[in-house]
Amino acid sequence: xxxxxxxxxxxxxxxxxxxxxxxxxxxxxxxxxxxxxxxxxxxxxxxxxxxxxxxxxxxxxxxxxxxxxxxxxxxxxxxxxxxxxxxxxxxxxxxxxxxxxxxxxxxxxxxxxxxxxxxxxxxxxxxxxxxxxxxxxxxxxxxxxxxxxxxxxxxxxxxxxxxxxxxxxxxxxxxxxxxxxxxxxxxxxxxxxxxxxxxxxxxxxxxxxxxxxxxxxxxxxxxxxxxxxxxxxxxxxxxxxxxxxxxxxxxxxxxxxxxxxxxxxxxxxxxxxxxxxxxxxxxxxxxxxxxxxxxxxxxxxxxxxxxxxxxxxxxxxxxxxxxxxxxxxxxxxxxxxxxxxxxxxxxxxxxxxxxxxxxxxxxxxxxxxxxxxxxxxxxxxxxxxxxxxxxxxxxxxxxxxxxxxxxxxxxxxxxxxxxxxxxxxxxxxx
Numbered sequence: 001x002x003x004x005x006x007x008x009x010x011x012x013x014x015x016x017x018x019x020x021x022x023x024x025x026x027x028x029x030x031x032x033x034x035x036x037x038x039x040x041x042x043x044x045x046x047x048x049x050x051x052x053x054x055x056x057x058x059x060x061x062x063x064x065x066x067x068x069x070x071x072x073x074x075x076x077x078x079x080x081x082x083x084x085x086x087x088x089x090x091x092x093x094x095x096x097x098x099x100x101x102x103x104x105x106x107x108x109x110x111x112x113x114x115x116x117x118x119x120x121x122x123x124x125x126x127x128x129x130x131x132x133x134x135x136x137x138x139x140x141x142x143x144x145x146x147x148x149x150x151x152x153x154x155x156x157x158x159x160x161x162x163x164x165x166x167x168x169x170x171x172x173x174x175x176x177x178x179x180x181x182x183x184x185x186x187x188x189x190x191x192x193x194x195x196x197x198x199x200x201x202x203x204x205x206x207x208x209x210x211x212x213x214x215x216x217x218x219x220x221x222x223x224x225x226x227x228x229x230x231x232x233x234x235x236x237x238x239x240x241x242x243x244x245x246x247x248x249x250x251x252x253x254x255x256x257x258x259x260x261x262x263x264x265x266x267x268x269x270x271x272x273x274x275x276x277x278x279x280x281x282x283x284x285x286x287x288x289x290x291x292x293x294x295x296x297x298x299x300x301x302x303x304x305x306x307x308x309x310x311x312x313x314x315x316x317x318x319x320x321x322x323x324x325x326x327x328x329x330x331x332x333x334x335x336x337x338x339x340x341x342x343x344x345x346x347x348x349x350x351x352x353x354x355x356x357x358x359x360x361x362x363x364x365x366x367x368x369x370x371x372x373x374x375x376x377x378x379x380x381x382x383x384x385x386x387x388x389x390x391x392x393x394x395x396x397x398x399x400x401x402x403x404x405x406x407x408x409x410x411x412x413x414x415x416x417x418x419x420x421x422x423x424x425x426x427x428x429x430x
Contacts, residue, residue, distance in 0.1 A: 001034045002296060002378065007339035007367075009376055011296060012402040017337040017374045019400065019407060020298040025374070026317035027298045028385050028399040030410070032074060034294035035381075038259075039078055042286060045263035052271060053279045058124075060104050062244050062287025063089040065382040070401055070410035071291065072096040081124075083244070083285040087114040094121060104203070104241065104283065106153070108133070115140045118148070124283075125151040125239065127203040129176060131187050134197065141196035150191055151201035151239060152177055154184045156222040158206045158215050176204070179226050188235060199235065201280065202227060205243025209288065211256040213265045216242070220269035224277075231277050241283035242266060248292040250331050250379050259289065288382035295381025297322050297397075298337065301373045302352070310348050310362075313369050318351025319358040320391040322377065322384045326357040334360060337374040339367045349375065353392050385411070393419050 002011050009016045012033050020027050039059070046057045060081040063072065067089060072082070073096045081102025082093035093103055100122045105114070108129040115137055118126055128134045128150050141148040155176030177184035191199045206219050220242065227237045249256050270279060299317030306312075324330035334349050345368050351358040360377055369375060388396045395414030400407055 001031055001037070002293075004335075007342075009296075009335065009337045012404050014402055014407060015337075016296060016298060016376055019402075020300070020337065020374050023398055023400055023409065024413065025298055025300045026315075026321050026397040028380070028397055028411070029296045029298065030068075030071065030291070030381055030399060030401050031294045032401050032403040035071070035074060035291055036078060038290045038293065039075065039080055041259040042263075042284070042290070043079070045259045046267070046282070046284065048263065049267050049270070049282055052267070053274070055279055056281040058102050058281065058283045060102060060241075060283060060285050061290060062285050063092065064386060065287030066291045066295075066384070066386050067092050068385060068399060068410055069095060070408070072098075074401075075290070080290075083287070087111070087117050090114070090117050090121065090123075100124065104151070104285070106203075106205075106285075110136070112136065112140055115148070116144065119144055119146050123149070125149045125200050125203075125241075127151050127153045127241065128187065128191075129153050131177075131183075131190065134187055134191055134194075138191075138194045138197045146196065148197050149200045150197045151203045151241060152184060152188055152191075152199075153203045153205070154179050154223070154226065156204055156206070156219055158219050158222065179222060184226070185229065185233070188230065189233070192235065201237055201239030201241060201283075202230075203241035203243065203283075205285065206245060208245050209247040210245045211247045211254075213257050213261055216245075216262060217265050217269055220266050224270060224273045227280070228273065228276050236278070237280045239283055240270070240280040241285065244285035244287050244289070246286060246289040248289055248379060248382075250333065252333060290382075292382035293379050295379065295384055297377040297380045297384060299351075299375050299377070301369055301371050301375060304369075304371055311345060312348045312350055313375070314350055314352055315360075315375050316352065317360075317377070317397070318353040318392075318394065319355060320353060320389050320394050321351075321397050322360070322380055323387040323389075324380075324383055325360050326355070332360065332380060333378040334364055334366060335376055335378070336367050336369050337376050340370075340373075341368065343368045353394075390414075390419055395419060 060083040062083045082098045084090045085107040103123040153176040299315030303314040319326040349360045398413035399411035401410045
C-alpha cells in the first residue's frame with residue numbers, strides 16, 4: 001500500500017525512491033497488498049447476494065485495465081476471473097490459469113479466430129454485441145461442431161455521468177443492443193432458434209470511472225425489468241452481468257462511492273424482483289477499482305525550465321508510458337518521492353516526447369522539485385502499462401511488484417533491440 005512518512009513516499013513499507021534507483025526509471029511499481037485489499041472489499045461486499053439468494057457471484061477482472069501476467073496470475077490465485085476483449089487477453093487469461101467458468105468475452109468486433117479460441121476454451125459466455133456478432137458466433141460454432149454460450153450486451157440508455165470518452169451505455173454509443181426499441185429481445189429470440197448457441201444471460205456496461213451510484217441503480221432496474229419481460233416470453237436468464245465501472249479517488253479531496261456502496265445498491269435492486277422471477281447468478285467486471293490505486297509511475301527529473309508564464313520540470317517518463325492525461329486530460333496526483341526542504345511552487349510536469357499533450361499535470365502546487373529528484377504519478381495501476389506504446393521509439397518501462405516481504409521484477413524494460421524486433425528489411429534495401 002502507498003503511504004507517506006516524514007515526507008518520504010513508501011509502497012508496502014519500501015521507499016519508492018530507493019526502488020527507482022535500483023530498477024531505473026521510468027518505472028511502474030505495483031502493490032500486491034493493495035490489489036488483494038481492493039479485491040477483498042468486493043468479495044466481502046457482494047457475499048450478501050449469495051447468502052440471500054443461494055446464487056453464485058463471479059468477479060471477472062477487466063483485463064484491459066492491466067494485462068501484466070504477474071497481476072493476472074495473482075488475481076486468479078485469489079479467486080478472480082477474467083473479462084477479455086481480444087484473443088490476446090484470452091491467451092493471457094488461460095496462461096494465468098483462470099477457470100473457463102469465470103471467463104467472459106466482450107467486444108463489439110470479435111474476429112473468427114478469437115471466437116474459435118473462446119469456443120475451444122469453453123468460456124462461460126460470449127457477450128454478444130449485435131445481431132451480426134451472434135450470427136458469426138453461431139456459424140463458427142457450427143463449423144467446429146460445438147455449442148457456444150452467449151449472453152447479450154444490452155444498451156439501457158443510462159447516463160453514467162462520467163467522461164464522454166468512457167461512456168458506453170447511451171444510445172449514441174457503439175456498444176450493445178437497444179432494450180427500448182425491441183432489438184435486444186429480437187436478437188435473443190433469434191438465438192433461441194439457433195442450433196449452435198445457447199442463451200445464458202444478459203450483460204451491460206455503462207461506462208468507466210463512475211463516481212455516483214445512481215447510474216448503477218438505474219441500470220440494474222432496467223436490466224431486471226428486461227429479465228421480467230424475457231420470462232413473460234418463456235426465456236430464462238441464468239446470468240446477469242452488470243459490468244464494471246466503479247471509479248477511484250484520483251483527487252484525494254473528493255469522496256466517491258466504494259465497493260460496499262455499489263454492492264448494497266445493486267443487491268437491493270435485484271433482490272426486490274425476487275417475487276417476479278428466479279434471480280440469476282451475478283457477474284461483476286471490476287478493473288480500475290481493483291488495480292488503479294495499487295500503481296505508481298516513477299520518473300526522474302532531467303531538466304527544469306523557467307519561462308515568463310510557467311515553470312516546467314521534464315521527467316524521463318512520458319505519455320508513451322502513461323496515456324491517460326494526454327487522452328482524457330485525466331487528473332493524477334503528482335508528488336516528489338522525497339520532500340527535501342518543505343517549500344512549494346507551482347509547476348507543470350511534462351515528459352520528453354514531441355507532443356504538446358505530453359504533460360502529466362499543469363499548474364500544480366507541489367513541493368519544490370529539483371533536477372535529479374524522483375517524481376511519482378499516483379493511481380496508475382489501471383490503463384497505465386496496458387496503454388503504453390513505443391511512440392518516439394521509446395521502450396516500454398519496467399514494472400515491479402511489491403508486498404510486505406519482497407520486491408519482484410514482473411516486466412523487463414524494453415531494449416533498443418526490442419523496438420525493431422519485428423521489423424523486416426527487404427533484401428533489395430540491404
